[in-house]
Amino acid sequence: MVSSLLTCRAAKQRREDDGDTSSEYYHDVCLALAQVEKEVGEDWDGETVLEDNRxxxxxxxxxxxxxxxxxxxxxxxxxxxxxxxxxxxxxxxxxxxxxxxxxxxxxxxxxxxxxxxxxxxxxxxxxxxxxxxxxxxxxxxxxxxxxxxxxxxxxxxxxxxxxxxxxxxxxxxxxxxxxxxxxxxxxxxSELGGRRCEIVNHSSRPDLNGKTCVADEYLPSSNQYKVTLETKSKDVLVLSPDNLKRRDRTPQDCGYYVEFKNGRTIRHDFDSNEDCQAFVAALNNNGETQPAVTEESETAAEQAAAELLAELELDDSPTVPDSPTVPSSGCKAKKSKKKKGGKKKRK
CATH class of the missing domain: 1.25.40.20 (Ankyrin repeat-containing domain)
Structure with missing residues (x-):
């Protein structure tokens, strides 16, 4: 959090030094800085040691x-x-x-x-x-x-x-x-829109309690959510916010699992969170810490990466977007043609 505070303050100062105090980017930085200052303390002197274990x-x-x-x-x-x-x-x-x-x-x-x-x-x-x-x-x-x-x-x-x-x-x-x-x-x-949730307190369908779902659509007329269950059947239900409790995905509790194997991605769906967690634990050696690599294996990995780079003949000047509104040429994706009647650019 301390590093975020220093980063936001520096970004804001740079824009002010450049005379930019009205752009969308400057506005975003000010919003982010206000939030971080609220969490760290606006009157922090920049010297007192605060807890930041990262x-x-x-x-x-x-x-x-x-x-x-x-x-x-x-x-x-x-x-x-x-x-x-x-x-x-x-x-x-x-x-x-x-x-x-x-x-x-x-x-x-x-x-x-x-x-x-x-x-x-x-x-x-x-x-x-x-x-x-x-x-x-x-x-x-x-x-x-x-x-x-x-x-x-x-x-x-x-x-x-x-x-x-x-x-x-x-x-x-x-x-x-x-x-x-x-x-x-x-x-x-909406409060739970787009979130992964656990179903709770469902009296008419107690078998659903404990299952997880994703709130795909908010229905304002009834103050309910259309949700998709995280099961192989992917059933769609309409539930009240009272029957939903936010439960974000974590590496140990991800709901489904995408495996990358032999150059291909394979999605695994499960009928219960317990099955998913057991699958992930098995892949991670039942939760044991991965052994540290040896100098030889590190050298081999770097050599393999270098060989792949040589095959691809990549240039030496990588760039990333320098602001949320002005992407660099090395990062902007190719525009797709939009069908007639699609989204219009704002004026």
Whole structure:
């Protein structure tokens, strides 16, 4: 939290030094700073030691930045797993690329499967760049809306507990409505919209209690949610908020599991959370800590990565978006053609 405070203060000061006090980005930074100051204490003197047990973030090498931008699951996971004694999962880009995480890069470039695998491993869904932008925050920007539907990525992050700060939520959802995402905005304005939930206190169907679901749609006329059960049958029900309790996905309790094996992703669905948890525990050696890698295995992994890079003939100048509204040329996705009658650009 302390590092977030310092990051937001520095980002705000940079914009003010540049004379930018009216842009959307400056507005977002101010909102983020206000929230962090509220949690840390606005009168913190910058010197008193506050509790922050996190280790300094690992800086990812350039070839991993490039791999994340293009959604190269195999290379990214191989690098993360090469040394589990380091928190490579939440590694960040160099400061000149705004200290973005792999999850942020995958989210920005619409790599949904890589996002899922990172979250399953325990990636921080709420981490922010040095410009105070979170993974879910970058989706609610003009440039991302212009590129296509953001709903699947938003729903995935929400089910894993991603959050907006209070005032930021209002601003982002207002932008979503301007771009025609009314259904998504309605969903996220509700308390449990998009969240993974546990069914509770269902008297007429006690067999449902304890099962999990995702609140896919909010029905304002009846103040109920249309939910999809996390079972193989994926039954759809309409439930009252009184019968739902938020239960975010975690690496140990993810509801379903996506396995990456032999270059392919395989989704596993289960009839109960207990079955899912047992499956995950078995994959993780029943919860035992992964053994530390040896110097030889690390060298072999790096050599394999270097060989793959040589085959791909990648350039040496990776870039990431420098603001939520102005993407760099190295990161912007190719626009898809929109059908007639689709979303209109806001004026």
């Amino acid at each position: 280790q300094p973030a690992i800086v990812m090498p350039d070839h991993i930045l490039k791999a994340a931008l293009r959604g190269d699951i195999k290379l990214v996971l191989r690098w993360i797993n090469a040394d589990r004694t380091e928190d490579r999962l939440n590694a960040i880009t160099r400061p000149e690329n705004f200290s973005a995480t792999i999850l942020f890069l995958a989210t920005r470039n619409n790599h949904l499967m890589l996002m899922t695998l990172l979250l399953q491993l325990g990636a921080d869904a709420d981490s922010r760049t040095s410009k105070c932008i979170s993974a879910i925050g970058i989706l609610f920007s003009d440039v991302t809306f212009e590129e296509g539907d953001v709903s699947p990525r938003v729903r995935l992050l929400m089910s894993w507990g991603a959050t907006f700060i209070h005032d930021e939520r209002k601003h982002r959802l207002s932008m979503a409505r301007e771009w025609g995402y009314h259904k998504l905005a309605d969903l996220l304005e």
